[in-house]
Amino acid sequence: MHQAETTALLTDQYELTMLKAALHSGTADRRAVFEVFARHLPAGRRYGVVAGTGRLLDAIEAFTFDAATLEFLTSRGVVDEPAAEWLAKYRFSGDVWGYAEGDCYFPDSPILVVEGTFAEAVLLETLVLSILNHDCAIASAASRMAQAAQDRPLIEMGSRRTHELAAVASARAAYVAGFTTTSNLEAGRRYGVPTAGTAAHAFTLLHDSERHAFESQLASLGEGTTLLVDTYDVERAVRTAVELAGPSLGAVRIDSGDLGVMARRVRAQLDSLGAHDTRVMVTGDLDEFGIAALAAAPVDGYGVGTSLVTGSGAPTASLVYKLVARADGPEEDAPMRPVAKRSVGKPSRGGRKSAVRRVDAHGGAYAELVTTGEPTPGPRDRVLQIPLVEQGAVVGREPLEAARERHRAAVAELPPTALQLSRGEPALPTEFIDGGPRRG
Template identity: 70%
Template structure:
């Protein structure tokens, strides 16, 4: 890691080409079995009952934000688009379903030709959301839409949870860059998705090479304690690293004695040493001592990177410390205590019959226990106050009020089965920064509180 790796400006540094939803499309497998069995058994029963082809509208939303969170972050939309494109029942998948007798031959024949041909609308990736926000709307026949429930929810729930944690951390860090380094703390495939979501939420780089390869995210990394312990002396380890990576590298200085390591690091690399990393101890106290020591040794340009089980609260507590960058792992990839967003995928409208022109009828679950939903195909808009700051999330059915048309949130993502809204990841990242900045100032407070915007419902005819 050198000063460029920290995300700090450096003359002549070239930006990597950041990919959009799926990044490099290398050997993408079928996503058809990223589902629950009951989706296939519902399909089988609907085909037999003659209701499978009824036009239907499903919506993704959450009834509540994780406790204490002020806003949510929409993340994973690009990955959802890839998953829908690759939702194909090939010979191997069909053979598995036949062997397990999960569905009958009629259903297998239908699945063999499955291609999603409907429409998907959603909040643009990187946007913020609130309870009741129709984050994604999937329209088509019941048969083609119901199969996508689990794969859509698994992606959005995971990625949005990571992005929300990353957003809070980047807000706490201010202008100081954040490095995602949680690959070893989660599933190897989840780690790649987590890196993407973290970058969307404001992180500057990742240690995960698969994420760098797939999504073009800047990657960083130098050495661990094992490298120091490998050598007979700490000085030998530092010399080997500097000889290999140059004076702009980052040296890990807390394997033994921090003060002695800092002195040795500057002796080996000179005042041009890029950075030192501190991975243990009282980070606030140690950072102040290391900064003073570096300055006394003439290494006034040497940066300080801190790691060690950081979360947004720890990052905020270091705001007054002479720290230049943060490395975050476990707390990030586990959503900082909230690894899911509790999003659901619910049928909100369906046609009266299989006739293509049949009108839609709003439907909704009415059971008790806090799991009710509101029927009808919905639109969403964000109302602003006189200063242009967001003041409410407005969700409704039927015609949208004229004063909200310019503030509508849903955009078309898939039309007639074709993806129409892929975006570079940097565009998504910038959108999130702008969306967060448009919220009331209390949105960035780390203290527990209610959602910063209330959701208002405008009821009307759902339309056809």
């Protein structure tokens, strides 16, 4: 999906004031390398999930400064005329490398590398972080939920619990990480995420009786629909549902009460009525812990809303975008030097990094190797960074299904501890090696 409107103002003012000052100081054209990484994972998380890459590539393509945008910036005094003239010609012409969407990451994994002039690359900071911090957080939570669900289907239904555009991005990220469907139709239109949905309690309350509501829904949507059975009395509702739809009723949904207890009662009642194939779906403030607690219950699927779109307590991935190398001058052949922050509690490591996932003879990952030199992977190791943008041209687009399948494979190679919901260390240790100078 290519965005029609410019994304240039989806940024912080200081990106543009840095550009303005760098143009004045003559440092704007120095070659620079920025990297995106997380210093740590949210408490209790064993791995993170890369998501939002496809959205980011669209946004970089649309990051241009049209006349109306420049008029806004100059009228506010954000940029002066030399900076405005520079921005009028701006098109990112550098290179971007990154972990492929759907892959897992760990503390200090260099999940995105942006190479270009300082002026070109610094302007992308806020855009990169706003997309990746949100989508990685949602996908990381969704992956834990999908693992807890143990192959039972999950529907993302958090649109009413977040910003309208965040809802679309959340649905996409959740699908990458293993959710089956979304209730959000824009995510279906824009990204091809499968959509699902039937009726809320309001539909039952609209009618003169629950029986009338069920009759109306069945007449409209067919016997394969899902009937919501907890508006009044669950036992009576299940009995009415099977009486009206017969044993071919698709599913019943429970949205309140002790979901484990209710699911067992409803399953037993459905079986006693001959509706052995009618599925039991549960919703209602679920998160990965609630899903895991229902593992032994006769539940056929889950709907998750608030916890999913808020990252289940971690609404940001805490990713940062740091300058790690820059040239000594504006010349094309000027030597590059590593640079790093030494701030207390927020240090960074200088030098452009590469990353390799170490994999043993059984196909199991056991370490994340990060090096400032050229990567030297073993016969089974995976080089993690792939080209996403080359000389300004997007080269890393792929179908969303490819990211979804990649995530499935990436989680499968992690050690069993990765799937634990209890607090603990990251599933893979990050090992640093200071290499020699990079080629090229």
